[in-house]
Amino acid sequence: MGEEGRIRIVLDTLGGDNPPAELIRGGLAAARAFGVEVVFAGKRELIERELQGQHFPYSIIEAPEAVTMEDSPAEAVRKKKESSLVQGMIALKEGQAEAFVSPGNTGAVMAAALLQLGRLPGIDRPGIAVPIPKVDGGSLLLIDSGANVDCSPLNLKQFAIMGQVYMQEILGLPRPKIGLLNIGAERGKGNELARKAFELLEGLEGFVGNVESNRLFCDEVDVLVCDGFVGNILLKGVEGAAAAIIALLKGASRERLRARLGALLLAPQFRLLRERLDAAHHGGAPLLGVNGVVIVAHGHSDALAIKNAIKVAKSAVENRLPERIAQGISRHMESLGSP
Amino acid sequence: MGEEGRIRIVLDTLGGDNPPAELIRGGLAAARAFGVEVVFAGKRELIERELQGQHFPYSIIEAPEAVTMEDSPAEAVRKKKESSLVQGMIALKEGQAEAFVSPGNTGAVMAAALLQLGRLPGIDRPGIAVPIPKVDGGSLLLIDSGANVDCSPLNLKQFAIMGQVYMQEILGLPRPKIGLLNIGAERGKGNELARKAFELLEGLEGFVGNVESNRLFCDEVDVLVCDGFVGNILLKGVEGAAAAIIALLKGASRERLRARLGALLLAPQFRLLRERLDAAHHGGAPLLGVNGVVIVAHGHSDALAIKNAIKVAKSAVENRLPERIAQGISRHMESLGSP
Numbered sequence: 001m002g003e004e005g006r007i008r009i010v011l012d013t014l015g016g017d018n019p020p021a022e023l024i025r026g027g028l029a030a031a032r033a034f035g036v037e038v039v040f041a042g043k044r045e046l047i048e049r050e051l052q053g054q055h056f057p058y059s060i061i062e063a064p065e066a067v068t069m070e071d072s073p074a075e076a077v078r079k080k081k082e083s084s085l086v087q088g089m090i091a092l093k094e095g096q097a098e099a100f101v102s103p104g105n106t107g108a109v110m111a112a113a114l115l116q117l118g119r120l121p122g123i124d125r126p127g128i129a130v131p132i133p134k135v136d137g138g139s140l141l142l143i144d145s146g147a148n149v150d151c152s153p154l155n156l157k158q159f160a161i162m163g164q165v166y167m168q169e170i171l172g173l174p175r176p177k178i179g180l181l182n183i184g185a186e187r188g189k190g191n192e193l194a195r196k197a198f199e200l201l202e203g204l205e206g207f208v209g210n211v212e213s214n215r216l217f218c219d220e221v222d223v224l225v226c227d228g229f230v231g232n233i234l235l236k237g238v239e240g241a242a243a244a245i246i247a248l249l250k251g252a253s254r255e256r257l258r259a260r261l262g263a264l265l266l267a268p269q270f271r272l273l274r275e276r277l278d279a280a281h282h283g284g285a286p287l288l289g290v291n292g293v294v295i296v297a298h299g300h301s302d303a304l305a306i307k308n309a310i311k312v313a314k315s316a317v318e319n320r321l322p323e324r325i326a327q328g329i330s331r332h333m334e335s336l337g338s339p
Numbered sequence: 340m341g342e343e344g345r346i347r348i349v350l351d352t353l354g355g356d357n358p359p360a361e362l363i364r365g366g367l368a369a370a371r372a373f374g375v376e377v378v379f380a381g382k383r384e385l386i387e388r389e390l391q392g393q394h395f396p397y398s399i400i401e402a403p404e405a406v407t408m409e410d411s412p413a414e415a416v417r418k419k420k421e422s423s424l425v426q427g428m429i430a431l432k433e434g435q436a437e438a439f440v441s442p443g444n445t446g447a448v449m450a451a452a453l454l455q456l457g458r459l460p461g462i463d464r465p466g467i468a469v470p471i472p473k474v475d476g477g478s479l480l481l482i483d484s485g486a487n488v489d490c491s492p493l494n495l496k497q498f499a500i501m502g503q504v505y506m507q508e509i510l511g512l513p514r515p516k517i518g519l520l521n522i523g524a525e526r527g528k529g530n531e532l533a534r535k536a537f538e539l540l541e542g543l544e545g546f547v548g549n550v551e552s553n554r555l556f557c558d559e560v561d562v563l564v565c566d567g568f569v570g571n572i573l574l575k576g577v578e579g580a581a582a583a584i585i586a587l588l589k590g591a592s593r594e595r596l597r598a599r600l601g602a603l604l605l606a607p608q609f610r611l612l613r614e615r616l617d618a619a620h621h622g623g624a625p626l627l628g629v630n631g632v633v634i635v636a637h638g639h640s641d642a643l644a645i646k647n648a649i650k651v652a653k654s655a656v657e658n659r660l661p662e663r664i665a666q667g668i669s670r671h672m673e674s675l676g677s678p
Contacts, residue, residue, distance in 0.1 A: 070525060135586050149522065150530045183567075192488075213571075214576065214579035218579075226572075229530040229569070233522060233552045233565075233569055236553040237552035237555060238579075240554060244474045244555075245581065262600075262606075263605060265600050265601030266605065269601070
């Protein structure tokens with residue numbers, strides 16, 4: 001912990017689509033709102049300039065190199081030693097902070113986390129758990145949302161257990177319902193992975209069966225598991241649909257006075273809609289299964305999204321997320337059949 | 340052809356989620372609008388009752404058994420010989436009609452088509468091509484949308500060629516752009532299937548590379564290929580997102596007068612939006628690669644969707660779809676490396 005017992009959270013300021021200044025503003029807002037100490041990883045000069053005249057506890061890790069979205073994860077982690085991503089992760093490993101937040105290259109965050117922190121015992125592959133808002137409030141956890149493009153049935157079962165623990169312990173949901181993302185509700189549907197995963201998941205408490213993607217926003221499940229390729233395609237498809245709908249309504253309201261007035265009257269609902277559907281505003285997605293608190297923020301994250309991601313990180317630290325997941329996994333160890 | 344050279348189209352009246360009467364109304368509307376002869380497959384008594392007093396050319400195939408959405412495709416085709424699906428497909432095979440339209444169990448339609456009609460030469464797996472509306476008008480063809488849950492890279496290349504031919508020959512688009520559905524735009528992204536398919540697709544004219552699912556509604560590609568598991572998850576996810584958005588705005592407008600007025604003023608835009616996004620209104624998705632014109636309609640199809648599906652079927656017959664696809668495939672035969 002930092003000064004006065006503050007939780008210290010590393011913010012990777014060089015990885016996102018937005019300029020570092022925007023991300024730094026998010027860190028500043030989080031420090032003010034949640035009383036955490038933000039450890040800014042990036043270009044010292046730039047960070048100091050942005051924070052000039054601000055009085056709150058913070059620290060800086062000088063790490064001027066940026067890992068870009070185009071970098072190959074394995075290579076970036078190996079070659080870009082001076083990057084904010086690698087240096088930030090090392091700071092977490094060495095106990096200079098309790099959590100790490102990055103809006104950067106997801107694959108590279110995962111690779112750096114695996115290299116520096118390692119996996120929790122009993123976990124073969126960490127998974128990214130993205131919260132998706134439901135229509136009636138609350139949210140569903142989609143895991144894996146993009147960390148693993150090819151998965152085994154056992155990977156999916158481990159995602160289910162980690163998701164369950166996260167919902168129970170961090171979000172305080174007593175008995176989370178777990179579903180398997182599939183193309184039909186009936187048993188026996190789906191591709192080979194889904195059919196085999198179904199058999200493995202059947203023994204799991206809270207497993208409710210297959211869930212089709214058109215039920216994503218309904219209140220049927222709390223944790224939905226799939227491989228990272230399918231999860232990422234689904235997540236971005238939903239984002240694209242929401243953007244298309246907003247574009248369509250905006251286009252119409254530019255053309256017609258009546259529609260313009262209608263859109264104006266509905267403005268609060270559209271704002272709510274955008275917030276509910278835009279992943280950016282939901283901030284952080286935890287990388288579950290690594291031995292540390294690592295939160296992946298959306299690449300397009302603005303200051304508000306970063307602030308939210310830091311809030312998620314703080315809560316994960318307070319609730320000892322990695323420890324709880326390790327306990328959850330160890331409770332299921334026998335059924336998992338792994339050492 | 341039927342009386343006066345009319346194109347004859349079999350309509351499976353027992354397979355959809357809606358009652359047969361609704362589907363029969365769609366057939367009637369299509370016969371009136373497009374001058375086709377509808378061959379109603381189902382319960383004769385029910386069909387005659389619905390069509391009482393209507394004067395237009397039609398015929399009936401007595402086939403009282405229904406294949407349900409829960410039936411296993413292979414079993415349904417083998418055991419339900421008296422079903423509207425099986426009998427309708429046999430009528431197509433025997434030349435009593437030129438096309439077949441069903442809102443039923445997609446897997447069973449595919450199985451019956453394979454059994455009765457067979458595949459076109461050079462095609463290993465038929466694929467379902469669903470048109471998805473773009474924001475700026477026009478539509479994108481997503482293939483495969485659910486016929487094949489596990490695919491090889493070569494299957495994806497064949498889908499690409501069939502989609503290209505369909506866009507060129509049936510929808511009249513001169514140089515369709517083809518994309519590979521993936522989780523990143525860069526080369527080398529994706530799971531094993533996507534990476535290998537990319538290599539195979541590179542040689543294909545019109546191939547523009549990887550396309551992420553958030554670009555689905557943008558004007559970047561005309562044909563998007565993927566395996567049927569991923570395609571189906573994406574399609575239903577987008578449907579679910581659209582439904583959730585409409586539910587959210589409707590819920591808000593019930594609560595507040597201001598929002599109610601806004602929704603009222605925007606009513607034409609919402610109607611357009613629902614039509615553009617609701618797959619049902621887009622009617623027919625061709626099953627490409629089988630030796631005959633087979634159109635799969637959405638399970639929830641109402642009369643309007645059935646009417647649209649019959650329109651798609653008519654156009655496919657007029658443009659000799661299977662023949663054109665066979666020609667397109669044979670042009671690519673060498674690069675496909677299949678016999």
